[in-house]
Amino acid sequence: MTDTKFENVINFGAGPAKLPLEVLKDVQKELLGYRDTKISILELSHRSNDFNNVINSAQATLRDILNVPENYHILFMQGGGTGIFAAIPLNILKTGTADYIVTGSWSAKAAKEAAKFGKVNMVLPKTSKYTEIPDPSTWKLDPNASYVYYCENETVHGIEFDFIPETNGVPLVADMSSNILSKPFDVSKFAVIFAGAQKNIGPAGVTLVIVRDDMLGYPMDVCPTVLNFTVMANDNSLHNTPPVFQIYVVGLVFEWIKRNGGPEGMQNFAKKKSNKIYDVIDNSGGFYVCPIKRNARSRMNVPFRINDGDEKLEKEFLLGAVARGMLQLKGHRSVGGIRASLYNAITEEEAEALADYMKWFHNEHTNNLENN
Numbered sequence: 203m204t205d206t207k208f209e210n211v212i213n214f215g216a217g218p219a220k221l222p223l224e225v226l227k228d229v230q231k232e233l234l235g236y237r238d239t240k241i242s243i244l245e246l247s248h249r250s251n252d253f254n255n256v257i258n259s260a261q262a263t264l265r266d267i268l269n270v271p272e273n274y275h276i277l278f279m280q281g282g283g284t285g286i287f288a289a290i291p292l293n294i295l296k297t298g299t300a301d302y303i304v305t306g307s308w309s310a311k312a313a314k315e316a317a318k319f320g321k322v323n324m325v326l327p328k329t330s331k332y333t334e335i336p337d338p339s340t341w342k343l344d345p346n347a348s349y350v351y352y353c354e355n356e357t358v359h360g361i362e363f364d365f366i367p368e369t370n371g372v373p374l375v376a377d378m379s380s381n382i383l384s385k386p387f388d389v390s391k392f393a394v395i396f397a398g399a400q401k402n403i404g405p406a407g408v409t410l411v412i413v414r415d416d417m418l419g420y421p422m423d424v425c426p427t428v429l430n431f432t433v434m435a436n437d438n439s440l441h442n443t444p445p446v447f448q449i450y451v452v453g454l455v456f457e458w459i460k461r462n463g464g465p466e467g468m469q470n471f472a473k474k475k476s477n478k479i480y481d482v483i484d485n486s487g488g489f490y491v492c493p494i495k496r497n498a499r500s501r502m503n504v505p506f507r508i509n510d511g512d513e514k515l516e517k518e519f520l521l522g523a524v525a526r527g528m529l530q531l532k533g534h535r536s537v538g539g540i541r542a543s544l545y546n547a548i549t550e551e552e553a554e555a556l557a558d559y560m561k562w563f564h565n566e567h568t569n570n571l572e573n574n
């Protein structure tokens with residue numbers, strides 16, 4: 203009975219998002235007694251050897267699948283992605299100025315937070331409608347910046363970088379909250395990478411930070427201890443009580459990714475899954491429209507409008523989706539419409555089911571229009 207719930211429902215939510223069923227089953231199996239400890243993982247001391255194994259093996263698996271070089275620390279922090287928006291300037295804003303490439307609402311929020319601690323140089327012209335990544339030849343980078351900040355995948359707007367920005371040696375910082383481990387990439391190009399877990403790698407409550415060692419040792423005096431990368435690196439994320447359960451689940455997700463082809467495997471799936479949805483959009487003769495420029499389309503979050511933003515039709519689409527067990531497809535309140543989030547745990551069949559429903563819905567409405 204418990205499995206039917208999972209089999210009949212597809213969670214397309216943007217975050218907290220779907221976790222692999224295998225991982226949830228492992229968690230369920232181990233919840234009352236974690237391996238040899240005979241107590242629940244929820245009750246396990248963060249100072250125990252057993253937890254040490256949990257955190258070390260999560261780090262080791264990630265280091266393995268992402269090829270994280272030895273001169274990087276892997277941290278598990280709290281305060282969400284939003285906490286790290288503050289932690290970045292608090293730890294590495296050495297020159298007092300930072301470059302922010304704002305391509306959507308998450309990077310805009312990060313820039314606003316950083317401006318509390320120093321000068322923010324806006325690399326791109328201000329806009330309220332995010333639909334593209336302007337060509338790098340137009341970017342206004344400040345050579346004196348302590349770092350260049352960008353968001354790899356704008357979850358709300360569905361804008362994803364398919365290249366790593368060139369910074370002329372200025373340290374590069376990336377928010378990968380919603381696309382981490384969905385493709386292989388060269389970690390050594392980055393000074394700091396961070397990701398709230400709840401989109402692609404686990405439950406809410408832990409944030410992964412991968413920090414290059416030369417970024418440590420320069421926190422501002424006012425930097426709160428829990429946001430201090432140097433303290434967290436020195437204490438292996440165990441300065442205070444870490445989110446034990448979340449780190450455990452993230453470790454299981456890393457192993458699941460490894461078993462399923464690693465970041466390369468996830469990249470293959472991500473392309474196939476997102477292409478299914480974009481193909482329906484592109485072949486719908488304008489019935490479905492994705493407002494994002496093609497070269498910036500996200501493989502993780504596919505936003506679209508129906509019939510020129512016909513809210514009545516979009517509501518009908520969402521109701522029909524729920525009736526078919528397809529949940530959490532409503533677009534972010536700031537952009538409206540529909541948003542399909544296709545994170546790592548979404549299967550090809552599930553993406554296909556949505557594509558089929560979209561085609562059916564389109565047909566249904568073409569017929570209705572013709573009959574009227």
Ligand SMILES: *Cc1c(COP(=O)(O)O)cnc(C)c1O
Nearest residue numbers: 282283284308355357379380398
């Ligand atoms: C969700 C999200 C965040 C914010 O994460 P919180 O954990 O809610 O603070 C930041 N950046 C991106 C890209 C996100 O998708």
